Amino acid sequence: MSFITLTTDFGTKDHFVGAVKGAIFSELADAKIVDITHEISPFSITETAYILKNSYKSFPKGTTHIVGVDSELSIDNKHIALELDGHFFVCPDNGIISMIASEIVPTKIVEINIHDRIESSFPVLDVFVKVACFIARGGNLTVIGREIKEFKKLVEIQPKVNQSQNQIIGGVLYIDNYGNIITNISKKMFNDVGKGRAFKVTASRYSFTKIFNKYNEIKGTSSSDYNQFDGNKLALFNSAGYLEIAIYRSNLKTVGGASTLLGLEYRDPIIIDFFTESKPEYTPLT
Structure with missing residues (x-):
């Protein structure tokens, strides 16, 4: 076959x-x-x-x-x-x-x-x-x-690591059918550079200090009305292992996806800053 x-x-x-x-x-x-x-x-x-x-x-x-x-x-x-x-x-x-x-x-x-x-x-x-x-x-x-032996390389779309500033400078790689923003920053790179330190993800005018494992984790464990979490912004590593910025259960007709709400398009910058000292307001990835 x-x-x-x-x-x-x-x-x-x-x-x-x-x-x-x-x-x-x-x-x-x-x-x-x-x-x-x-x-x-x-x-x-x-x-x-x-x-x-x-x-x-x-x-x-x-x-x-x-x-x-x-x-x-x-x-x-x-x-x-x-x-x-x-x-x-x-x-x-x-x-x-x-x-x-x-x-x-x-x-x-x-x-x-x-x-x-x-x-x-x-x-x-x-x-x-x-x-x-x-x-x-x-x-x-x-x-x-x-x-x-050789094939054409695309180097401009690879994320860069600024060790002196404890920073990863990545960008938008793809926008999916839900309007979610997939970046070129992999989970492996994040863990290798971050080494468990506190961090802040900056995407346009928004920032994220926690990375979730699943989309619905943002609603927590409360049995109260989960609809209040619809449309919330979150960052997570998707099934492909790349950092993704998403809107939980977003209605694309009324609310718009993450790319629309954040005003981000292909190649726009996504920056992760790591902190040498733990700060209570930043939540390291677990």
């Missing part, structure tokens, strides 16, 4: 997704196609990487992942195929892989070279499908490309 996933910014209104799926079935009739999402914000590399990084591991080893975001071929945006963590990726070399492979080194990477035989303004359909189906049939990567 061959699993092939699709992650694109095509949306579902147009013919693009249907055409890609039809081409896959024409190449590999027994393929199992899974849509991860087609609602990526147009050309958003970081959004693509965040979603793919937190979904691909749920698929069986050997799955092939087609990534169709910012995929037009150019000198600066080559097409690559690679094996990573037992999975295969067919995608543009635009920095997506540098986020997915931030902690895992790819086993093999090739620069796809079948373009000499195929000219296309729709490379996901005409190139990526052929490569993905070849891989899904057990084909060797080196047949469809020249092996390379």
